[in-house]
Amino acid sequence: MTPTLTSTRDYLAAQISDNGSIELRHQIGERWTTGWFDDLDRLVRQVDRLRDRGNLFTSLNGPKPRHVGNGMTGSPICNGDVAWVTRIPFDFDPCRPTGVSSTADELKAALGRRDALVAMLRKLDWPIPLHGLSGNGYHAVYRVRLPSNDETTEMFRSIYSGLAAEFADDEVDFDRSVKNPGRIFRLYGTRNRKGPDTPERPHRDSACWIPAPWRQVERRLVEDLANFYARRSTPAVTSSEPRQAGPRIGGKGDYTTLDVVAWLTAHGLYRHAVDSTTHSVWCPWRDGHSTPHGRTGAVVFVNPGRWPGFHCHHGSCAGRTIADVVASLGDADAYCTAAFQGGRSHV
Numbered sequence: 001m002t003p004t005l006t007s008t009r010d011y012l013a014a015q016i017s018d019n020g021s022i023e024l025r026h027q028i029g030e031r032w033t034t035g036w037f038d039d040l041d042r043l044v045r046q047v048d049r050l051r052d053r054g055n056l057f058t059s060l061n062g063p064k065p066r067h068v069g070n071g072m073t074g075s076p077i078c079n080g081d082v083a084w085v086t087r088i089p090f091d092f093d094p095c096r097p098t099g100v101s102s103t104a105d106e107l108k109a110a111l112g113r114r115d116a117l118v119a120m121l122r123k124l125d126w127p128i129p130l131h132g133l134s135g136n137g138y139h140a141v142y143r144v145r146l147p148s149n150d151e152t153t154e155m156f157r158s159i160y161s162g163l164a165a166e167f168a169d170d171e172v173d174f175d176r177s178v179k180n181p182g183r184i185f186r187l188y189g190t191r192n193r194k195g196p197d198t199p200e201r202p203h204r205d206s207a208c209w210i211p212a213p214w215r216q217v218e219r220r221l222v223e224d225l226a227n228f229y230a231r232r233s234t235p236a237v238t239s240s241e242p243r244q245a246g247p248r249i250g251g252k253g254d255y256t257t258l259d260v261v262a263w264l265t266a267h268g269l270y271r272h273a274v275d276s277t278t279h280s281v282w283c284p285w286r287d288g289h290s291t292p293h294g295r296t297g298a299v300v301f302v303n304p305g306r307w308p309g310f311h312c313h314h315g316s317c318a319g320r321t322i323a324d325v326v327a328s329l330g331d332a333d334a335y336c337t338a339a340f341q342g343g344r345s346h347v
């Protein structure tokens, strides 16, 4: 692997090859113009005419058949225009004041987070992605070919929520809106002009590197990851008997009523809500992680009527479930609102 940067032309060639046609969008201040292209030469000439001013973006995914004018006339793509999802983009953007470019330190933090995600997905057999620099943050873009439908939308929702819980915090943001199929993305090789161009927060050129070959992610791997994060059921009871304790109830708690947020907050392990059912937490075993990455942690899922779920992606935590967290912290019973009645009511 030689990290030679991919030219804007080669990036656009891959976009046209996978999508048939693509939208080019140009922004100067409040003014946006849009055009559709399937002719690479005309597209590259158009980009060269526009690149000295403003910002350039392209669509990511494959549109339904539409008029392609090969000039800057046409309408912006929306989610309903997409027939095929051909890219899974991940975008790590440093948290900073709005409307300004990143500092070097902020960029470095985003790079670490992006690389940690790529490393994790490599362990799950995902191929090497496009590596991108937006100018202000870092990208990993995977090739895929999935119909743009409700099922794909749901898989992406699950994946982006799960990954945001693990990889985002108050230092680096993980953009969950890029899962929308009509999303546009920075055109690599063009300058990112965000806010004033200052020595501390300079305008930078975006760039990307595409691996050869740029393999598609198999559908089953996308499904596996989505199911993994969507999993709402928890594991059967393990041999570790939870300790009996608790001021709220006598005896053992019914863990389908465990207030996992209050419980983990009491142990200093709670971080923040990701969405209505997913929470970012610190892994109780984080000191044993062999490959820590920044300040990332683990995830718990709240499952009404069931045990909560727990997941930490670090190798040393493989196979650990909420039952292990219960055994480790010892006082989960105190945070249940009902006592365990016997049987296997949690499944």
Ligand SMILES: [Zn+2]
Binding pocket: 283, 284, 285, 286, 289, 298, 312, 313, 314, 316, 317
């Ligand atoms: Zn862990």
